[in-house]
Amino acid sequence: DQQVKQNSPSLSVQEGRISILNCDYTNSMFDYFLWYKKYPAEGPTFLISISSIKDKNEDGRFTVFLNKSAKHLSLHIVPSQPGDSAVYFCAASAAGTYKYIFGTGTRLKVLA
Amino acid sequence: SQTIHQWPATLVQPVGSPLSLECTVEGTSNPNLYWYRQAAGRGLQLLFYSVGIGQISSEVPQNLSASRPQDRQFILSSKKLLLSDSGFYLCAWSVFLGRSPLHFGNGTRLTVT
Numbered sequence: 001d002q003q004v005k006q007n008s009p010s011l012s013v014q015e016g017r018i019s020i021l022n023c024d025y026t027n028s029m030f031d032y033f034l035w036y037k038k039y040p041a042e043g044p045t046f047l048i049s050i051s052s053i054k055d056k057n058e059d060g061r062f063t064v065f066l067n068k069s070a071k072h073l074s075l076h077i078v079p080s081q082p083g084d085s086a087v088y089f090c091a092a093s094a095a096g097t098y099k100y101i102f103g104t105g106t107r108l109k110v111l112a
Numbered sequence: 113s114q115t116i117h118q119w120p121a122t123l124v125q126p127v128g129s130p131l132s133l134e135c136t137v138e139g140t141s142n143p144n145l146y147w148y149r150q151a152a153g154r155g156l157q158l159l160f161y162s163v164g165i166g167q168i169s170s171e172v173p174q175n176l177s178a179s180r181p182q183d184r185q186f187i188l189s190s191k192k193l194l195l196s197d198s199g200f201y202l203c204a205w206s207v208f209l210g211r212s213p214l215h216f217g218n219g220t221r222l223t224v225t
Contacts, residue, residue, distance in 0.1 A: 034213055043118075043202050043216030044156070089156065093210035098144065098163070099171075100206075100214055102156040 003027045004092050006103035015112050019077040023090035023103055026071065030092035030101075035064060035075045038087045038105070047088075048075070080110045114139035118203045118217030125224055131176075131190040133220050135203030138184065143205040145186040146214065147178055150200040162186060163209070198224045 005024045013019045021035075031052035036044035050057040050064045050073070057064050063076045077084055087105040118135045125131060137143050147159040158171045160178035168178050175194060179187045186203055200221050204214040 032210055036216075041219070041221065043204075043219045046213040046215060049213055091156075091214075095210050097210045098146075098161045098169070099158060099210070100146075101158075102148075104155040 002104075003030075004090060004101045004103040006088075006090060006106050008106050009104070010107040010109070012109045012111060013080045015082055015110055016079045019075075019080045019084065019108055019110065021075040021077075021088050021090075021106050021108065023073050023075075024071060025073075025092050025101075027092070027094070027101075028071070029094040031095055032093045033064070033066060033073050034091045034093075034100070035062070036089045036091065036102075037084075038089060044089055077108075080108075082110050082112050084108060085110045114205075114215065116203060116205055116215060116217040118220060120220060121218065122221045123223070125193050125222065127195055127224055128192045131188070131193055131197070131222070133188040133201055133203075133222075135186045135188075135217055136184055137186075137205045140184070140205070140207065142183060143207065144209060145180060146204040146206070147186065147188050148202040148204060148216075150202065150219075152199070156202065160188070193224045195224050198222055 034049040035047045038044040048059045048062045066073045087107050089105045091100045091102045093100045115138045145162045148156045162180045176190050202219045203217040206214050
């Protein structure tokens, strides 16, 4: 049972445009959500997180939106840059638990 | 600042050989420590986590084991590797359970031949 799903395995976006990466979850106990960026042969790098008490969190070019009723979160990257080309993972956890559940990732390609 | 070191970066081992991967964290005390594996084309699978010295919890039954001999040291081991153990192994740490980001090492690419 996959509790965190990223249904788009890949996404291509033109440089300077917006990249939108989506993630769905099924477990209503999740209350903390994260996005990671991963280059080949490297560990994932933490990008941004959001708690369930918020519906939006911004950090520079990155914004995460959370829709609790739809159990959906998205990561917006504006403007997209070629260096953003990587695999992006969303993850979810519940307070006081050890488990961070990851999606299968979306490969973003930003075209120059 | 906190840093995490993981080694080796790559490893090629024959089936049936032992395994030892090591991870150390600097700049923080009593971190929660994790071992994840990423198989080809798949997401990150939690293998083990530890909230303190000598405290190990296993998520997936397999021929791997983990140990935490010191506060900031986490070791992944196997007595006899299987072909299916091939993958990208990642060590990570966090401050608060489920409430703070996981921070990952650079990973170990293990190929079992």
